[in-house]
Amino acid sequence: GESVGLHLPTLSVQEGDNSIINCAYSNSASDYFIWYKQESGKGPQFIIDIRSNMDKRQGQRVTVLLNKTVKHLSLQIAATQPGDSAVYFCAERWIQGAQKLVFGQGTRLTINP
């Protein structure tokens, strides 16, 4: 649903491990999904996207999984590096009424050395 983030969920992983960031989206009619990474003091940076007619898409070191049955999206980051530390946002594209991207609250990923 709409971003409500006051208390940001946090995920801590060891450097080199795989990270999985989860996102529950709100609108079953959403046709497109996207993951962004936001580092401190910067704007959101595009990571990977997926359309609703797919259930998996891979990029460089990242994989997005889409489960429309339970309205769940996940981002997997392989071999996590210190530079992966950031807040990660999922977004869904609402197509009913005014089309727009609706962002989740975000998850803070912290990498332990």
Added chain:
Amino acid sequence: DSGVTQTPKHLITATGQRVTLRCSPRSGDLSVYWYQQSLDQGLQFLIQYYNGEERAKGNILERFSAQQFPDLHSELNLSSLELGDSALYFCASSTGHHEKLFFGSGTQLSVL
């Protein structure tokens, strides 16, 4: 570097004042979007322009307005500012509609 340029980076002003935020989209992108990011509301869509025309409206207050010029740059005007308007304002651009947006580095607005 996303290719989207926003100015100014920081803006400090007083309640009741009016400010203008400026955005230059990536070369070739016709869509420009404005988002507001605050601690309690996250990233909120304000408005979209496509090739000079308003395309979609989100949670934009009546005190706020935007426009996109023939050279495709956009301005967001915020008037009668209140303390609660303090936030990060992002501009983004894309070739399509609400797909693969590229964000600028934002304008941090502080209303005192």
